[in-house]
Amino acid sequence: MVSRDHKLSMRKQCELLQLSRSRLYYQPVGESAENLRFMEMIDKQFLETPWYGSRQMARHMKRNNHKCGRHRVRRLMRLMRLVPIYQEPNTSKKHPQHKIWPYLLRNVVVDRPNQVWCADISYIPMRRGFLYLVAIMDWYSRKVLAWRLSNSMDADFCVEALKDALAKHGKPEIFNTDQGSQFTSGAWIDRLIDAGIKISMDGKGAWRDNRMIERLWRSLKYECAYLNAFETGSEMRAGIGKWLTYYNAERPHSTHGILTPDEAYASKAEPMRLAA
Known part of the structure; x- marks a missing residue:
């Protein structure tokens, strides 16, 4: 039995961390x-x-x-x-009533931070269940700008990550995602439009673009999730947070030679352009 004082304490922590209690307590997935x-x-x-x-x-x-x-x-x-991965992919489950936006990156040279951001969602296994992880990445530097875990596939945790990235890093010129229902939802699209960000979505001929962030998933799963077999959501949040800090700050990315994503991001970053 959880005491009343403990519940009040956890509620205060949630408010301080701007987390909902549904995100803080892991609920086992029914498989x-x-x-x-x-x-x-x-x-x-x-x-x-x-x-x-x-x-x-x-x-x-x-x-x-x-x-x-x-x-x-x-x-x-x-x-x-x-x-x-197909050359004409159904990149993820679409919502039949959501608008699909055009792909804007064909023949575009991405050569500076905050020119293009991208986002993706991945399944992350636990010892007795799983959670979903969304990450927002700067396309040029490969820096992970924000991330969130969730026990469901609603759009809320994606929007939370987006708000965090915009608050900490300003805004990109273009935001590219797949056509999944989380990224075509009104809450996600409205946030991008309000910030004056151009919206781009993968489509025919753009199937290779998602491979960039999928390499992040491969490294994270083999070097963090599979090795640790997390028992709880709080353990997973702490473990992934530690690994992503290492990835951004200490692990050189092959795209930039000996530079880490943090260093590549800072090397050409212009003063932060705040979102609207």
Whole structure:
């Protein structure tokens, strides 16, 4: 039984941290232990072969003597938001009533910080469940500007990360995402429009663009999530926060030689342009 004083204390902490209590307390996701084990296998294989759809993934599972047929593989991949890389992709689950914005980055040379930002969502496994992680990245420097964890796929945690990035780093000229319902929602789009940011969405011929942030997911999962097998949401938040600090501040990115993302971002950054 949680005491009244403890509840009041946690409520005050939530207010100070600007967190909702639903984000602070991890709620286990209702999947069986077998499905969670299959999801981790599928996720690891997808990092190696991101072109695998449900049919090929089911064949992979069968070849490795796992009783996980195509229908179950397809449902789990949708739950994990794993979409195979095709040249004409359905980049993520669209909302039929949301507007899709044009792709603005064709033949654009990205050569400075805050010229283009991007965002993506990934499934992050735990020992007995999983959470979703959204990250906002500066395209030029590869610096992770903001991130949030959630136990559901609503748009709220994405908008929270967006507000955090705009408050700390100003605003980009262009913001590029896939066509997922979180990034076409009114709350997300209105925030970008109010800040005077051009909206770009991946479409036909732009399937390679998302590979940049997917490399972040690969590193984070192998170097942090899979090694630690977090028990709780608070453990995962602390662990991911520590790893992302290391990624930004200490890990040189191949795109910029010996420079870390923080150094690459600072090397050409102009004075912060505040969002409206």
